[in-house]
Amino acid sequence: MAGVSPRVLNDLFNSKLSTAEGKEKIAQYGGSYIRDRLREVSFVRKVLPPEQVTRTDCQRSVNHDTLVKIVDIEPQSRAMAITFRGQPTARFIRGEKAEVGFFTISSEIFQKTEQELLAYEMPITKVIEENSVKDIQEIEDREFLLHIEAAVQALQTEANGGTVTTLNATALGGGTPPVEFSVRKGELARVAATDDATVRPLQRVDVVQLFKMLDGNRLRAERLLMTEVDYDDILQWTVEDNGDRIQSETTVDGYKYNTLLGRAYIRTIKTDILRPGNVYVFTKPEFFGKFYILNNTKFYIDKIANMITFQAWEDIGMGVLNIAAVRKLELYSADATANDTDTLLSNFIPSAEDDLGAVNNRVEAGLKFPQITQF
Amino acid sequence: MSTVQRVNFEPVRDVLPVQRADFPLADGSLADPLNAVALVDGEWMSVDSAYKIVRVTDVTTPGNEAAARSYPLWAERGRYDVQAMGDRKMPVLWLGAWEFNTRIFDAAAAIGTGAAITAVDQPLKIATITIGSRNYTGIVGSDTTDAGAIIVGYVTRLPAANGGKLRLRGGTGY
Numbered sequence: 001m002a003g004v005s006p007r008v009l010n011d012l013f014n015s016k017l018s019t020a021e022g023k024e025k026i027a028q029y030g031g032s033y034i035r036d037r038l039r040e041v042s043f044v045r046k047v048l049p050p051e052q053v054t055r056t057d058c059q060r061s062v063n064h065d066t067l068v069k070i071v072d073i074e075p076q077s078r079a080m081a082i083t084f085r086g087q088p089t090a091r092f093i094r095g096e097k098a099e100v101g102f103f104t105i106s107s108e109i110f111q112k113t114e115q116e117l118l119a120y121e122m123p124i125t126k127v128i129e130e131n132s133v134k135d136i137q138e139i140e141d142r143e144f145l146l147h148i149e150a151a152v153q154a155l156q157t158e159a160n161g162g163t164v165t166t167l168n169a170t171a172l173g174g175g176t177p178p179v180e181f182s183v184r185k186g187e188l189a190r191v192a193a194t195d196d197a198t199v200r201p202l203q204r205v206d207v208v209q210l211f212k213m214l215d216g217n218r219l220r221a222e223r224l225l226m227t228e229v230d231y232d233d234i235l236q237w238t239v240e241d242n243g244d245r246i247q248s249e250t251t252v253d254g255y256k257y258n259t260l261l262g263r264a265y266i267r268t269i270k271t272d273i274l275r276p277g278n279v280y281v282f283t284k285p286e287f288f289g290k291f292y293i294l295n296n297t298k299f300y301i302d303k304i305a306n307m308i309t310f311q312a313w314e315d316i317g318m319g320v321l322n323i324a325a326v327r328k329l330e331l332y333s334a335d336a337t338a339n340d341t342d343t344l345l346s347n348f349i350p351s352a353e354d355d356l357g358a359v360n361n362r363v364e365a366g367l368k369f370p371q372i373t374q375f
Numbered sequence: 376m377s378t379v380q381r382v383n384f385e386p387v388r389d390v391l392p393v394q395r396a397d398f399p400l401a402d403g404s405l406a407d408p409l410n411a412v413a414l415v416d417g418e419w420m421s422v423d424s425a426y427k428i429v430r431v432t433d434v435t436t437p438g439n440e441a442a443a444r445s446y447p448l449w450a451e452r453g454r455y456d457v458q459a460m461g462d463r464k465m466p467v468l469w470l471g472a473w474e475f476n477t478r479i480f481d482a483a484a485a486i487g488t489g490a491a492i493t494a495v496d497q498p499l500k501i502a503t504i505t506i507g508s509r510n511y512t513g514i515v516g517s518d519t520t521d522a523g524a525i526i527v528g529y530v531t532r533l534p535a536a537n538g539g540k541l542r543l544r545g546g547t548g549y
Contacts, residue, residue: 063381063408066455101459146461317459353462354426 036360042137043268044144047223047282048291048318058102058294068099071290071321098321102294105139106313107132114306125310132312133297138356142273144291144318145350148280151323153337155182166341168195169333183328183336184209192333197347199277200331202226202233204241207261210281213327221281221327224265229276230331231267234260272351272358277331288325292317376483377539379506382451383478384417387542394470395449401427403463408453411509415452417479418512419445419501419527420467428467430512432503437510440486441501441525445512447475447545472547474531476540479513481506482533487523492516492530492541499543500524514541 058067075095080088110128117124157164159181165171167178169192172185187209188200207224214221234255239247249256258264263281268274282288294315301310320326334342336349362368400406401423405414412434420428421443431445446467450457457465468475481504482492489500493516500517503510517524528545 061453061455064451064454068455099455101455103456103459143461150461319459 039131039134039138040269041134042140043225043266043270043274044140044291044318045137046266047144047225048285048289050291050293050316052296053292053294053317055294057292059099066102067294068101069290069292069317070097070099071319072097073321098319100290100292100317100319100321102292102315102317104313104315105136105143107135107311109309109311111307111309114303114308117308125308129299129310129312132299135357136297136312136314138270138273139353140316140318141268141270142350142353142356145273147289147318147320148326149328149349151320151326152182152280152328155323156180156337164338166335166339167330167337168335168342169193170195171335171341180213182213182324182326183330184213185333186329186331189331189333195334195342195344197277197332197334197342197344199230200333201236202230202279202329202331204237204261206279206329206331210279210327210329211261211263214281214283214325217324219283219287219325221263222284223282224260224263224279225274225282226265226267226279227271227274227276228267228269229271230279231255231265272356275348275350278336278348279329279331281327281329283322283325288322289320290318377478377480377506377534377541379415379478379511383415384447384449385476386473387476388474390473392471393468393473393546395466396469397464397466398422398426398428399462399464401425401429406453406457406463406465413452414448414450414465415479415511416448416450417475417477418448419514420448420465420512421445428465431501432512434503434510434512437503437505438484438486439503440489441512444525445501445527447477447527468546470547472544474542474544476532476537476542477514478540479506479511480504480534480541481513481515482541484515486515488521489524490516490518490521492533495530495533497530498524498526499528499530499545501527514543 053069055067058069060067073096075093077091082088110125112125153164156167156179159179165178167180167183167185169185169190171178172190186200186206187203192198192200210224211221235250237250242250246255294317297312297314299310299312301308303309330336330348332348334344334347336345398420400414404410405412407413414430419431419441421431421441423429431441431443432439446469448465448467450465457463480492484502484504485491486500486502490497492499498517498519498521499514500521501512502515504513504515505511506513514527517526528543530541531544532542534541
């Protein structure tokens with residue numbers, strides 16, 4: 001349908017909905033509108049590649065009508081040196097099992113009257129449909145962030161004797177600094193004079209120290225997750241960090257390699273979900289967790305009288321099953337634990353769902369230039 | 376005395392016209408079925424200033440009467456979909472009229488100036504009740520002289536004639 005005007009597409013959308021076949025997904029194309037912001041696909045899918053599951057892979061509950069998939073965890077084993085006459089110790093085999101629960105992520109229910117749809121030149125329904133898929137993936141990312149943050153904080157709490165322990169520059173400079181087991185402050189943040197929300201630049205030593213948190217625990221850091229903002233700091237690394245060849249390349253072309261210090265990295269523009277100053281590192285997925293898709297994105301559309309209604313949703317499950325397989329670097333000096341000692345926690349955690357994707361343009365407020373008034 | 380079972384709050388009319396809204400729990404641990412005061416379907420929740428839901432009464436204090444508007448929870452104890460979410464959301468009947476059977480009630484209780492549940496069309500309010508060995512935020516009877524009570528619905532079928540479940544209608548209009 002390329003080359004067809006958006007207005008015609010809107011009309012077609014409208015007319016097709018009057019037929020039974022028209023309730024199927026309608027494919028339209030168009031680009032005669034101004035985009036408000038960049039939208040990107042989910043980053044969780046790059047960290048944990050999703051696996052398709054079916055009803056038969058899942059377990060039901062006798063108490064309610066929801067589903068889980070039970071995942072086996074690798075059992076423990078060891079070897080030992082023994083004499084010719086001795087015997088090894090025995091192990092009665094038992095493997096842990098963990099559940100991954102399923103839930104739904106849905107778009108809003110979009111509604112518009114057939115007549116008002118005529119007032120648009122752009123294929124507004126198609127735009128919303130396409131954006132809905134990315135909106136859904138945005139919530140996937142938010143859920144993932146909540147889970148990995150809970151994972152690193154749980155391990156950090158365990159390492160500090162089972163107590164949520166404040167981690168800020170003041171605590172690190174005190175007499176009994178907290179153990180940085182799964183969360184670590186950046187080198188500039190830890191020597192800051194105040195406990196604040198200022199995001200310090202990402203330095204090479206920070207990345208190496210982050211890798212060591214995993215590499216030192218019989219796991220291997222494989223993939224970094226950071227915001228585009230923090231990635232930009234890498235462009236500031238000096239010739240001492242990069243060597244003259246990379247420095248020359250970076251100055252001209254930016255940093256163009258798929259790995260950083262030998263590990264893959266993922267950048268995201270979703271700074272309202274992964275807040276700048278937070279960098280996570282993960283192992284390979286097989287050591288880390290699961291991301292299941294029970295139902296791929298479905299699209300429902302209907303027209304009752306002149307009211308068009310449509311909605312998209314998917315059913316997924318994700319679980320961080322080995323919480324030791326993710327570690328975190330914080331580039332700010334304030335506390336980001338549940339203690340919220342510096343009352344700045346809201347700066348570091350994902351924004352509420354309702355607040356995601358704040359509008360960039362100010363057209364509704366009349367702010368566009370030059371100002372044109374029609375009469 | 377009612378008995379709490381796996382399903383305690385069931386529709387007896389079409390639920391499509393009812394707006395069922397998911398809200399995050401202010402205390403996510405209440406979604407854990409092993410929590411001593413885990414939420415069960417048919418308990419009553421209010422919305423706090425953070426747009427999260429909390430029990431409308433103090434569940435540790437039997438007889439504590441609701442002082443705010445509240446909405447019935449429509450999610451059984453321990454549902455996986457609730458536990459699987461980072462925000463631990465649960466659905467309440469938010470807008471629209473409905474008729475449900477509930478087991479989360481105390482027909483004999485007379486809280487404040489309320490009255491035991493004895494008649495069809497009797498107004499109902501919310502208070503902390505005890506069923507078996509634990510407390511719930513559930514339904515108790517009110518009446519026309521119960522000044523200040525926040526009425527959440529009306530009896531449509533008495534438990535004695537409904538297999539031990541109270542049938543009520545509520546929603547839009549209060």
